[in-house]
Amino acid sequence: MAKPSLPQGTRDFGPDTVRKRNYIFNTIRSVFELYGFEPLETPAMENLDTLMGKYGEEGDKLIFKIINNGLDNIDKEKQAREDFEKVLQGKNVKGITERALKYDLTIPFARYVAMNHGQLTFPFKRYQIQPVWRADRPQKGRYREFYQCDADVVGSNSLLNEIEIILMIDQVYSNLSKHFGENENNRINISINNRKIWTGIAELCGCRDKIVEITVALDKYDKIGIDGVKEELIQKGFNEEQTHTIFSCLFPDTSFYTTYDDDYLNELGLTKDEKNLAVTLYGYNKDLYAIITCLLWNFKEHKIEIGTSGVKEIMKIIFPFCMDNYLLQSSFINLDSTLARGLNYYTGTIIEVKPPPAVKIGSIGGGGRYDDLTGLFGVPNIPGVGISFGVDRIYDVMEELKFFPGEVHTGTQVLFFNLGETESKAAFTIMQQLRNSNIRCELYHETVKFDKQFKYAEKKNIPYTLIIGSKEIAEKTCVVKDIRNGEQQTIPVSKLADFAFI
RNA sequence: GUGGUUAUAGCUCAGUUGGUUAGAGCAUCAGAUUGUGGUUCUGAGGGUCGCCGGUUCGAACCCGGUUAGCCACCCCA
Numbered sequence: 001m002a003k004p005s006l007p008q009g010t011r012d013f014g015p016d017t018v019r020k021r022n023y024i025f026n027t028i029r030s031v032f033e034l035y036g037f038e039p040l041e042t043p044a045m046e047n048l049d050t051l052m053g054k055y056g057e058e059g060d061k062l063i064f065k066i067i068n069n070g071l072d073n074i075d076k077e078k079q080a081r082e083d084f085e086k087v088l089q090g091k092n093v094k095g096i097t098e099r100a101l102k103y104d105l106t107i108p109f110a111r112y113v114a115m116n117h118g119q120l121t122f123p124f125k126r127y128q129i130q131p132v133w134r135a136d137r138p139q140k141g142r143y144r145e146f147y148q149c150d151a152d153v154v155g156s157n158s159l160l161n162e163i164e165i166i167l168m169i170d171q172v173y174s175n176l177s178k179h180f181g182e183n184e185n186n187r188i189n190i191s192i193n194n195r196k197i198w199t200g201i202a203e204l205c206g207c208r209d210k211i212v213e214i215t216v217a218l219d220k221y222d223k224i225g226i227d228g229v230k231e232e233l234i235q236k237g238f239n240e241e242q243t244h245t246i247f248s249c250l251f252p253d254t255s256f257y258t259t260y261d262d263d264y265l266n267e268l269g270l271t272k273d274e275k276n277l278a279v280t281l282y283g284y285n286k287d288l289y290a291i292i293t294c295l296l297w298n299f300k301e302h303k304i305e306i307g308t309s310g311v312k313e314i315m316k317i318i319f320p321f322c323m324d325n326y327l328l329q330s331s332f333i334n335l336d337s338t339l340a341r342g343l344n345y346y347t348g349t350i351i352e353v354k355p356p357p358a359v360k361i362g363s364i365g366g367g368g369r370y371d372d373l374t375g376l377f378g379v380p381n382i383p384g385v386g387i388s389f390g391v392d393r394i395y396d397v398m399e400e401l402k403f404f405p406g407e408v409h410t411g412t413q414v415l416f417f418n419l420g421e422t423e424s425k426a427a428f429t430i431m432q433q434l435r436n437s438n439i440r441c442e443l444y445h446e447t448v449k450f451d452k453q454f455k456y457a458e459k460k461n462i463p464y465t466l467i468i469g470s471k472e473i474a475e476k477t478c479v480v481k482d483i484r485n486g487e488q489q490t491i492p493v494s495k496l497a498d499f500a501f502i
Numbered sequence: 503g504u505g506g507u508u509a510u511a512g513c514u515c516a517g518u519u520g521g522u523u524a525g526a527g528c529a530u531c532a533g534a535u536u537g538u539g540g541u542u543c544u545g546a547g548g549g550u551c552g553c554c555g556g557u558u559c560g561a562a563c564c565c566g567g568u569u570a571g572c573c574a575c576c577c578c579a
Contacts, residue, residue: 005570058577061503104579132579137503139573146579216577341578353579363579390579419537454539469537481538488538 009136009144015411017395021147023408024176024391024398025129028149031172032127035164037151040126042108048092048100054107054376056212056344062134064101064144071096101133105150106345106373106386113154113384114377122155122382141361141393150367152386154374162317162349165367165387166190166333169353172389173330177403180356181330186401188364189354190328191336194314195346195368200299200307201249205242213238214246215340222338226251250337252294258286268296277315284322291337313349347371351387355397364393411440413501414464415457418444427468430478430493437497441466457483464501 006012013021051063071080083095102108105128113120129149136142151168153161173180173188181187202211217232224232226247233243260282265275282289292311299307314335321333331353341350348369355364367387374382398404414434416427424443431441442462444453457465467479472490480499481488491499 008570056577062577134578136578137576138571142578148579361579365579388579393579417537449536450538451535452539456539458539465538467537471537479538483539486538486540 007144009138009142011143011145016409019410020398020404020408021391021395023404024394025147025149027175028172028389028391029127029129031168031175032149032151034171035125035151035168037125037127040109040112040128041130042102042105042112042128044101044131045099046102046108046111048098050111050377051100051103051107052092054345055103059103062136063103064133064135065092065097066099066101067097068095068099102130103134104132105130105148105388106152106370107376109150109152109386110373110384111377113382114374114379117374117379117382120155123153123161124155125151125153127151141396143392147391149389149391150386152384154382154384156385157383159313159316159349161385162192162313162351162369163320165351165385166192166317166321167327169351169365169387170328170331176394177398177405179401179403181328185358186356188331188356190331190333191339191352191354192314192317192333193336193339193350194310194348195350196306196310196313196348197295197337198310198340200295200304200310201246203304203307204245204249204298204302205238207238207242210236210238212344218246218250218338219340249295249298250291252290254287254290257290257293260289264293268293268300270296274312274315277319280319280322281315284318285334288318288335291335295337310348317349341366341368345370345373345376349385353387353389355393356401359397359400361393361396363390364397365389409461411460412442412462413439414441414466415453415460415462416441416443417450417453417465417467418447419467419469420447423468423470423473426473427466430466430468430496434496439501454483 045066048063048065052060055062070076073080079095083093086093087096109126109128113124127150129147131145131147133145136144138144151165153164169188169190179186198211198215199208202208202214205214213236214233217229217236220232221229230243230247233246234240238246260279265278270278278289278293281292292315295311296308299305299311318333318335321327336352339350339352341352346368348371350368351366352363353365355361365388367385369383369385371383372380373384374380414431416424416431418424418427424447427443431443434441444456454465456462463482463484465481465483467481472478476493477490478493478496479488479490480496
């Protein structure tokens with residue numbers, strides 16, 4: 001018999017872990033509900049062509065494909081062999097595989113909306129908490145099976161949705177632990193950017209078709225720095241002038257742009273309202289103001305409207321958070337001009353959530369706006385915006401920072417000692433009464449010496465033991481011991497229901 | 503998909519240039535202790551040294567392969 005083992009990148013979760021994970025799930029779910037989102041579940045598997053081509057070239061490779069049943073049917077042997085030849089050449093063939101495990105929750109959701117758009121009331125706000133699978137090689141913070149918690153709004157272009165999503169992110173972390181936001185170092189970082197800005201920059205460089213190359217390179221800025229990015233761009237075939245254009249947009253000479261100048265704002269062609277936005281941003285964060293005005297200037301100069309509208313969207317989203325510093329409790333929001341995000345279906349706002357800087361783990365959530373996801377399934381013109389929480393990583397972050405509250409443990413509260421047949425019968429009756437008043441209890445399964453029963457309680461983190469022997473039966477009392485401090489007291493059975501087993 | 507690294511008792515790990523019967527701590531079980539555990543003491547059980555092959559008189563140790571974990575790259579939650 002071979003040693004039992006798990007498939008690569010998957011894990012079992014013991015009782016303690018499940019409780020903590022459920023705490024995260026429940027917290028996120030209740031915030032989703034609070035903001036008016038409704039639950040949805042979709043199957044673990046989808047038709048392969050529902051998923052293929054939606055996540056970029058790399059993404060396709062990471063989709064877990066399911067081999068068809070019945071390939072051993074002798075009548076179809078010839079066909080199966082021919083099909084398998086094609087698989088060996090790297091093709092997907094219906095004869096061999098036509099289903100796959102879902103890779104994320106967004107595409108199956110788009111498929112659902114496309115199939116049911118006639119019945120849905122728009123804007124449709126749904127949340128979904130389910131596992132997804134990726135055939136990736138596991139490493140720190142990366143698993144082959146993990147849970148996502150998604151909330152999306154489809155059928156609305158309003159930027160109010162983006163603002164609500166940011167508020168939800170903040171509220172989830174506030175509810176998860178009071179320590180998030182306790183001080184500056186513990187805050188969650190919500191970065192936003194806009195794909196339209198990338199499109200604009202690509203146009204500035206005169207290569208709109210190379211937007212993916214630009215975003216992939218700039219997305220690594222945090223990791224490889226400005227020189228590394230430059231090197232990668234040049235490797236991808238960008239010339240000196242183009243890289244200069246990109247950098248001058250994203251990393252402006254702040255000393256120039258941080259001076260507030262009314263005439264300059266007028267030159268940018270902003271409306272009165274937009275100018276007010278800019279003034280507020282200036283008061284809130286000079287660097288933010290610098291990047292925004294720099295981008296606006298560049299796009300204005302070259303009449304690239306898509307870029308301009310991207311910047312204006314960012315301004316409108318950040319604005320409420322500049323007006324009220326207390327809107328965000330556990331996080332802060334900033335414009336990260338290098339933020340790109342790999343998924344290619346995003347078209348507007350993009351959002352990425354990062355843990356406090358002390359934790360070296362990638363993003364713990366992300367999302368963005370997509371104009372036409374359902375168009376992929378034949379139903380055009382349903383725009384949407386959504387966010388995804390990565391529970392497995394949030395767990396790792398909470399664990400590393402020791403942020404799980406003590407109340408997460410919801411195991412047995414009272415262990416009834418087993419002192420013999422008559423005694424345990426009496427104990428059993430009392431135990432059922434306690435259970436009826438919602439106290440979690442159990443009776444030790446056999447009559448053994450106290451030593452063992454105590455150790456059992458200690459290991460299972462059961463705070464109270466309850467001892468009923470012949471003496472207690474006669475007196476209609478019981479002995480309640482708090483094993484955390486060793487204190488014990490004798491109380492009448494009639495008063496037991498009033499005892500606070502906390 | 504590419505590269506690095508690790509694999510020895512239930513857990514954490516020692517293990518000399520290759521040399522007789524592979525060790526420690528923790529955990530488990532039994533006893534000191536028949537209604538009060540956590541400390542202490544005594545004793546016991548527990549191993550195909552990841553798996554397969556090679557070199558050698560002899561391999562936990564050297565070599566090749568393989569599987570899995572971890573880490574990094576690509577990419578991503």
